[in-house]
Amino acid sequence: MIKEARIVDVEKVAVIGSGNWGTVIARMLGTNVVQQKGFDHEIKMWVYEEMVGERKLTELINEKHENVKYLPGVSIPENVIAVPDLLEAAEGATILVIVIPHQFVNDICGKLKGKVHPKAKAVSLVKGFDTTQSGIRPISHVIKEALKIPVCTLSGANLANEISEEKFSETTIGYKNRQEGELFKRLFETKYFKVGIVDDVLGVELCGALKNVIAIGAGIVDGLKLGDNTKAAIIRIGLLEMKKYIKMFYKGIKDETFFESCGIADVITTCYGGRNRKAAEAFVVTGKSFEQLEKELLNGQKLQGTLTAKEIYSVLQRKGLEKEFPLFTTVYKIVSEGLDPHKIVEDIV
Ligand SMILES: NC(=O)C1=CN([C@@H]2O[C@H](COP(=O)(O)OP(=O)(O)OC[C@H]3O[C@@H](n4cnc5c(N)ncnc54)[C@H](O)[C@@H]3O)[C@@H](O)[C@H]2O)C=CC1
Ligand SMILES: O=C(CO)COP(=O)(O)O
Incomplete structure (x- = not known):
């Protein structure tokens, strides 16, 4: 049972995922970590590598500072670095922002098992369940069981493209440990992205899935x-x-x-x-x-x-x-x- 909040003096953020929502989130966090105290200014964003025309997506993102495939036309701050190697992206991160389609979470967590920072904590933005032989499990359980780290959840009325245009929206973070909920609120909140926090990790996540x-x-x-x-x-x-x-x-x-x-x-x-x-x-x-x-x-x-x-x-x-x-x-x-x-x-x- 994890009781103590794992807050460290300088939190290092990795974004695991770079789809439509993943890229918007990386964009917001890239700006926030520079403006807020207590965060390392560089964010690694894990990208499931693929070719876009003749070029690798990671190379294009790092060159153009734009995710030309999943969020075309929107710039990403230069302190967000696209990384194709999952372990390299997560290395040293004390905050793992997990934002991948639900069907891939089990596989990704398996690869990260035993490899994350001892003070790491996660926030899951994933909407869905994991399927097991005996039924289905919440994604936060998959992450917690595989990585042995505390997990908060973030979910809300958040169509990614609208948020990339900085149109106002709200979201909800579910926490078990309030200090972690507050840390994530500081990390995610912007003028146009208002974060509410509730002591209900599963409720937040399950609404998002269903x-x-x-x-x-x-x-x-x-x-x-x-x-x-x-x-x-x-x-x-x-x-x-x-x-x-x-x-x-x-x-x-x-x-x-x-x-x-x-x-x-x-x-x-x-x-x-x-x-x-x-x-x-x-x-x-x-x-x-x-x-x-x-x-x-x-x-x-x-x-x-x-x-x-x-x-x-x-x-x-x-x-x-x-x-x-x-x-x-x-x-x-x-x-x-x-x-x-x-x-x-x-x-x-
Ligand atoms: N797009 C949106 O407006 C919102 C999405 N979400 C949730 O966020 C989660 C992630 O969604 P998006 O970022 O929108 O992704 P997306 O649906 O835009 O993109 C799919 C992503 O999956 C990756 N991918 C493809 N094959 C893969 C594999 N075998 N292993 C790992 N990754 C692979 C692709 O490279 C791409 O990054 C989902 O659970 C979604 O429901 C939540 C709020 C808003
Ligand atoms: O979760 C979302 C908005 O909050 C996005 O929903 P869709 O995956 O149907 O686009």
Whole structure:
């Protein structure tokens, strides 16, 4: 059991991940570590290396100070250094900001196992679950168990592109140790990115994972052109299922967490402006598979909601709870079993 906050005099930050959100976060932190006391000014950002045309993505980022693939047109401060080697990126870091698609977390944590700084602590920005043979686990548990370090979570109504334009938004950090929550608030907060902190690591994270399933439902409704009242119904029913699921399977979740940015606000923003919504709308309109649409619409970015819908459904099915979660069940069946999209309404009323 880790009790003491692992605060050190000068915190060194590594960002593990460099997708759309990862790059926006690295950009914000690159500015903040210079303005705030107590942080090393250099940030290493781990990049899953790939070729962009003839060039390596890391080389392009370090040369142009722009992530030309995942956040084109937005500059990144020069103190953010793109690194293709995971262990090199994490070396010496006392703060690991983990921001990768959920399906890769287990693998990445396995590679970091036993290799992180003794005072390291993590903050997970990942929205999703890890799948194991016996079920699913929260991502913060995966990180904590593999790396043996304390983990906070950050989640909110945070469409990355809007934040890269410095449009105002809120977010929520879940902490177990308040000092760590406050440290992360100092690290992340800017004039346009307001951080609320709550003593609820799991509540924050799980809202972020489950809202992606609701957003798929909203996208289906958009694809069917059913209008805003129907979408509002999906949002309302989705919120209730999200709360019911989290409270049913996890202890100590606070009711207030659902009213923070990570709760209701993230459901709303993702149901209107997210990638999951967009892909689900296209799924209904075009009849193409989500795999195909991910390739066509997202240029390497990853959908989290379709996988999460499957992961949640596997739990509901195993426990015979499908009827208690009609929206989650119907979304899964439309996405994965060829159920008629119109059932999104018929099966939940
Ligand atoms: N984009 C957004 O607006 C927001 C995203 N999030 C969450 O942040 C997490 C990360 O998402 P983004 O930064 O948006 O990523 P992304 O979806 O934009 O990009 C995918 C990333 O995965 C990397 N990747 C591909 N194959 C890989 C592999 N085998 N191993 C490791 N990495 C691999 C790619 O290089 C790329 O960096 C997700 O859980 C997402 O739900 C949270 C809030 C906002
Ligand atoms: O989590 C998000 C906004 O808070 C982004 O959602 P999408 O992955 O659907 O774009």
